Structures are given as structure tokens and as C-alpha cells.
Amino acid sequence: MDEGLPVATVRTQVTVPLRFPDGYATTARVFSFDGLVDGREHLAFGLGDWVGSLHRQHTDGPPLVRPHSECLTGDVFGSQRCDCGPQLREGVERIAAAGGFLLYLRQEGRGIGLYAKLDAYALQDAGLDTYEANVALGHGEDERDYTAAAQMLATLGAERVALLTNNPDKAEQLVQLGLTVTECVPTGVYLSPANAGYLAAKASRAARTPDLPFVR
Numbered sequence: 001m002d003e004g005l006p007v008a009t010v011r012t013q014v015t016v017p018l019r020f021p022d023g024y025a026t027t028a029r030v031f032s033f034d035g036l037v038d039g040r041e042h043l044a045f046g047l048g049d050w051v052g053s054l055h056r057q058h059t060d061g062p063p064l065v066r067p068h069s070e071c072l073t074g075d076v077f078g079s080q081r082c083d084c085g086p087q088l089r090e091g092v093e094r095i096a097a098a099g100g101f102l103l104y105l106r107q108e109g110r111g112i113g114l115y116a117k118l119d120a121y122a123l124q125d126a127g128l129d130t131y132e133a134n135v136a137l138g139h140g141e142d143e144r145d146y147t148a149a150a151q152m153l154a155t156l157g158a159e160r161v162a163l164l165t166n167n168p169d170k171a172e173q174l175v176q177l178g179l180t181v182t183e184c185v186p187t188g189v190y191l192s193p194a195n196a197g198y199l200a201a202k203a204s205r206a207a208r209t210p211d212l213p214f215v216r
């Protein structure tokens with residue numbers, strides 16, 4: 001590991017049965033942490049083979065890991081302005097099948113926060129795209145930092161991972177932080193009338209989301 005990565009420790013781990021509105025159910029081992037660099041209450045959900053124990057020997061390859069950025073509107077309320085809710089649902093099921101961790105990262109609004117995200121939505125309704133709106137508010141296009149995610153994975157003994165994401169920045173930052181990313185496994189693309197502009201803006205940032213070719 002990167003010698004500069006501050007050590008975090010597991011604070012508590014508990015088993016939580018999960019059931020989604022569509023009936024899909026599984027069990028998660030939920031971890032909280034002490035020592036995360038940004039002091040936020042990030043969670044790791046151990047799923048599938050990884051429910052049982054820390055630092056288990058995983059013989060079937062690296063754990064599948066989704067660093068999922070919090071989106072209250074999409075994850076909880078089913079907002080159609082983005083694709084976060086379906087990605088979260090897909091992530092839990094795929095990780096439960098493969099074995100791994102879903103990191104629920106408290107980086108709402110790509111790191112700018114919930115109120116600022118709503119401000120950005122208002123600007124988008126006035127014609128700006130999702131990135132231009134952030135900049136108009138004085139924010140970066142994407143302010144997310146994955147140091148806490150790297151700390152969590154190191155603490156869980158998952159320093160070699162396959163990432164479930166369409167966002168190469170997540171892999172690049174984690175590699176920079178000392179993790180080994182064996183591959184990036186793309187998530188599905190969830191297109192709706194309300195999120196078409198959002199997905200098109202993401203697709204236009206080819207370096208970020210190269211595999212959204214059919215979104216116009």
C-alpha cells in the first residue's frame with residue numbers, strides 16, 4: 001500500500017438483511033470506520049462471499065467493488081434526473097453474486113453537497129449541462145476524492161479489486177492511492193426522458209464515461 005495512506009480501523013460491523021422494493025433480498029455485513037481522512041460517515045457493505053469475515057481468502061479472484069457516491073434523490077426517492085438508484089440496485093445484486101463490497105460514499109452531488117446539487121439542477125433547467133452548472137456555482141466539475149474509499153478497502157483487506165463503474169477517475173485515483181485495480185466492470189446504462197441530457201453530458205466527457213456510446 002501507499003505509505004502515505006492513513007490507517008483506518010473498523011469501528012463496528014453488523015449484519016443487515018436487505019430487501020428492495022422489487023423484492024430482491026440479500027444480506028450485508030455493514031462496516032463503519034474510525035480514522036477516515038474526511039471524517040464523513042462512509043459505509044462498506046460486504047456482500048456475497050464477503051459477508052462473513054474480514055481478510056478472508058478469496059480464491060475466485062479479487063472482490064468486486066462499487067464505490068457508489070451518495071445521491072439522496074436518486075438512491076432513496078427514485079429520481080429520474082440521474083441513474084444512481086438503478087446503479088445502486090444493480091451494484092448490490094451483482095456484488096452479492098460475485099462477492100465483494102459496495103462502498104456507500106458520502107459525496108452527494110459529486111462532492112458539492114445536496115443543496116448545491118439542487119442549485120445545479122436549477123441551473124440545468126435554465127440550460128446549463130451538469131458540469132457547466134457546477135462551474136457556474138464556483139465548484140469543480142467533480143470534487144470527489146477517493147482517499148477514504150482506499151482507506152476502507154485497505155482496512156477490509158481488499159487492496160486488489162475489480163471495480164464496478166463506468167468512471168475511470170475512480171480507478172485512477174484508487175491506483176494512485178496504492179490499490180491494484182484488475183479491471184473496471186461497466187454498470188448498465190439506465191436511460192429515461194428525464195436523465196437523457198445528464199447521460200449525454202457524461203458521455204461527452206469521453207475520458208470519464210467511455211462506454212455510453214448509444215446515449216445521444
Ligand SMILES: Nc1nc2c(ncn2[C@@H]2O[C@H](COP(=O)(O)OP(=O)(O)OP(=O)(O)O)[C@@H](O)[C@H]2O)c(=O)[nH]1
Binds near residue numbers: 109112
Ligand atoms: N453536482 C451534480 N451532481 C450530480 C448531478 N447528478 C447526479 N449527481 C451526483 O453524482 C454522483 C453520481 O455520479 P455519476 O456521474 O452519476 O456516476 P459516477 O459515480 O461518476 O460513475 P459510475 O461509477 O459509473 O456510476 C452522485 O453523488 C449524485 O448525487 C448533477 O447534475 N450535478
Ligand SMILES: [Zn+2]
Binds near residue numbers: 071073074075083085
Ligand atoms: Zn443521482
